[in-house]
Amino acid sequence: MxxxxxxxxxxxxxxxxxxxxxxxxxxxxxxxxxxxxxxxxxxxxxxxxxxxxxxxxxxxxxASPNAAHAALVRLEAGLAQRGGALTLVTQNIDDLHERAGSSRVIHMHGExxxxxxxxxxxxxxxxxxxxxxxxxxxxxxxxxxxVWFGETPLYMDEIYAALETADLFVAIGTSGAVYPAAGLVREARMRGVRCCELNLEPSDNAAEFDDRRYGAASEIVPSWVDVILEK
CATH class of the missing domain: 3.30.1600.10 (SIR2/SIRT2 'Small Domain')
Known part of the structure; x- marks a missing residue:
């Protein structure tokens, strides 16, 4: 997967x-x-x-990474053990994913x-x-x-290529208001990929998602990872 x-x-x-x-x-x-x-x-x-x-x-x-960052590290390892892979793209300019242990992070908005x-x-x-x-x-x-307003996000070709091989698209903690990031869920849906939103509250484009879970990231992300790895 x-x-x-x-x-x-x-x-x-x-x-x-x-x-x-x-x-x-x-x-x-x-x-x-x-x-x-x-x-x-x-x-x-x-x-x-x-x-x-x-x-x-x-x-x-x-700052320090929280349980949500740690859960994504666990997801990366679990998918690899099963022959799958995680593509982790972030709009964030922080390095908390890396500090938590994620091996490769695509920073579309810089660092x-x-x-x-x-x-x-x-x-x-x-x-x-x-x-x-x-x-x-x-x-x-x-x-x-x-990446400032009016500038082009980074690694977009790489990001769109990763969507081509995805079985599941998940947006975590996003507003759904900043493009082109907010348009990735629609790109995934056009490719027939199931889409899930994990957020504190519904995003601007929440209607685009097939599944939705709301709550603090440190709680809902680890529990969602448990479900994925149990499948």
């Missing part, structure tokens, strides 16, 4: 990382994304953009603990604060290695 899992901010919320949409504490209800998460914002006021992502980077470094040169495009590990004086070896300005 090949399982395609798409994770969003909800899978990391119980680790203390904020979600972007939803409740009144969601990041994009507290901050204007057009002032913090666009190429134009970075060009206009790089200091403010760096300040926002520096705070998020420090928060991430202090917060990496920096990218705005001139040559080189990507490097980065756990320090960045500022307007942070430079690449080519002297180009460094920016967070994250």
């Amino acid at each position: 090949n399982v395609f899992v798409l994770t969003g901010a909800g899978v990391s919320a119980e680790s203390g990382l904020g979600v972007f949409r939803g409740s009144g504490t969601a990041l994009w209800k507290r901050y204007d994304p057009m002032q913090l998460a666009t190429p134009e914002a970075f060009a206009r006021d790089p200091a403010t953009v760096h300040e926002f992502y520096n705070a998020r980077r420090r928060n991430l470094i202090a 917060l603990l990496k920096a990218r040169c705005a001139s040559c495009g080189a990507v490097s590990d980065c756990q320090r604060d960045l500022g307007v004086d942070s430079r690449c070896g080519c002297a180009g300005a460094l920016r967070p290695h994250v």
